[in-house]
Amino acid sequence: MELPASVAITEVGPRDGLQSAGDAISTASKIQLVDALARTGLRRIEVTSFVHPKLVPSMADAEQVMGGITRMPGVTYTALVPNARGAERAVQAGADELNVVVSTTETFNHRNLNMRVTESAEAYRSIAAIARAAGTRATIGLSVCFGCPYEGVVPLERLLHVLELLVEAGAEEIALADTIGVANPRQVQEIVRAVQQHWPQLELGLHFHDTRGLGMANVLAGLEAGVARFDASVGGIGACPFAPGATGNVCTEDAVHMLELMGVQTDINLDALTACGALVQQLVGHEVPSRMVRAGSVHGLLARLSDRAAQAPLTPW
C-alpha cells in the first residue's frame, strides 16, 4: 500500500464541530478547547468563523475566541470567512490565515452565501488581497464537491469548472468538502486524480463527514491517491445542519490513530488529542462519535496486556 510518508491535519472542530452546538458552549470553553488542541502537535486549527452573528449565533463570539486563545509557536490559527467583511473582521481579530467557503453548485452557493459562484470567485480575489495586505493568505474550502442536497449528483465537469474559476482567481490551496457525507472511496480517487492531473501544483486537501460511515474509508482512498492534507474534527463532532440524520466530520483522533497504525507520520500526540476528544464530550454534554474516547488505541490495548493476563478465564468467543 503506497501512502504519503506524512500527513497534515487541519483541526476544524472548534468551527465546523461547534457551529451546530448553538450557544451551548461558552466562549471560555471554546478557548480552553483551542488551547488544549494547540498542545497536541496539531499545526493548523480552524478556530472560528467570522459570519453574521444573526445567521450563525454560535459563532457570534468569534473576536473574543480569537483574542482569548494563547498562541503556541508553530500553530497556524485560521478562521473561516464567507466574504470580504468577514475577512476584515478576521484579520483585525488576529487570524493567522483565512479559509474562504465557496460551493460547487449554484443552488448551494446561493442558499448559503447568497452569491453566484462567479461572485464567490471574485469575493475570493478580494479576500486574498485583504489576506496579503495582512501578510498572510487565504485558502478555500469548497462545499458539496461530491454531491449536493439540492442539485444531487455533481458532474465532474462542474467541479473542474469551479476549480478553474478559483485557480484563476489565485487559489493555491483548496480542500474538497463532502459537506453532506455522500462521497464514496472510488469517487474520491476518481475526483482527486482528475484534479491532480489538471492542477498538479494545487495544494489539495479533503474534508469528509462521516454521515454514512464512509469517512475513514474515504480518507484511506484519498491517501492512496497521494493526498496528504485532511480536515478532521476532534471528537468527531459537527453535524451538517442541512442533512437530516447527519453525523459529524471524520474524527481527528480516530484518523490520527489510523495513520499512526499505518506508519504515516502526523507529529500529533494521540493521547493528548484523545484527551481533547474527552473534553469535547464533556463540553457538548453527550457521547461523541470518537472511537478513541470510547475504546482507546491499539497501542493502549497492547500496553494493558500485562494487566489483562491476570484476568479470569472468559466465556467462549
Add this chain to the structure above:
Amino acid sequence: MELPASVAITEVGPRDGLQSAGDAISTASKIQLVDALARTGLRRIEVTSFVHPKLVPSMADAEQVMGGITRMPGVTYTALVPNARGAERAVQAGADELNVVVSTTETFNHRNLNMRVTESAEAYRSIAAIARAAGTRATIGLSVCFGCPYEGVVPLERLLHVLELLVEAGAEEIALADTIGVANPRQVQEIVRAVQQHWPQLELGLHFHDTRGLGMANVLAGLEAGVARFDASVGGIGACPFAPGATGNVCTEDAVHMLELMGVQTDINLDALTACGALVQQLVGHEVPSRMVRAGSVHGLLARLSDRAAQAPLTPW
C-alpha cells in the same frame, strides 16, 4: 480503483451480533430476524452457534432457531460450531453448512476453546468429516488474526503456521477475523497478499469489528487486495465480550451501501436490509451503529431531492 466485480456477504448478526445480547432476545424474535434477512438477497446467514448452553446462554435455543426458520431457496443457513459435539448437534438441527471457530494464538484458543491449536486443527478434521457425511462442508472462522487481547501483536509467521495446519487438515474456506477490532488497512493488505501468495486456491474471507472505527476502511483495503467475501452484522451489532469498549461487527447495510456506491455487485436489496437493521434496533432496544438506519442511503437522499427543493432557505453552511 481496482475492485472485485461482485462480493458475497455472510450475515453474522443472528450469531455474532446477538450472542452478547444475553437472553434478552426471544427465540421467536431471532427466527423473525433470520427470515427477514433471508428475503433481502443475502445468500449466507450464520443463524446461531451450537455451543454449551452454560457457556453462552444466549445461544441455548440453537436447535429451536434452526428448526423454526422458513427456508428460502438459494440461502445457505450456517451455524458456528466449536467442536465435534457441536457439529453433530448442528447437522442434526439441519444446518446447511458448519463454521468452525479456531484461534490464531495459543492463549486465545486455550481460553476460548480449551484446546491447543493443533487440537483445534484435528477437531476441524473430525467436524469436516461429520459435515461431509451430512452432504455439506465446514468453513473456518479464524480468530484474532490481526492482534490478540492476550498475546498482543500476532507475527505473520504465526498466522501462516496456523493456516498451514488448517489447510493440511482440509480447510477450503477460511475467514480471517479481527476479533477485537485492532486491524488497520495497511496490515490487512499485507496479510491478505501473503496468504494469497501461499494458498492461491484458498477461499479467503475477512471478518472485521469496528471497535476503533476502522471497519469500513479495512473492508476497502481487503477489496483492493481482491478479497470478495466478507462477514458483516445487520445493524452493526455484536460487541466482542473480551474487549472493553468494543463495538460491533462491520454493519451489513453500511457495507452493502458502500459496495453499491462503488459499483460492486452484491444482489442484496439495500432497503430491505436497512429495514432488518431497524428491526434489530427494535429487538435490542437501543440505538444500533447502523448509519443506513440513522441517515439513509445516498440514493434515498437523491430520491428526496425534489421534496427538499421546496424547503425554505437555510442558514449558511
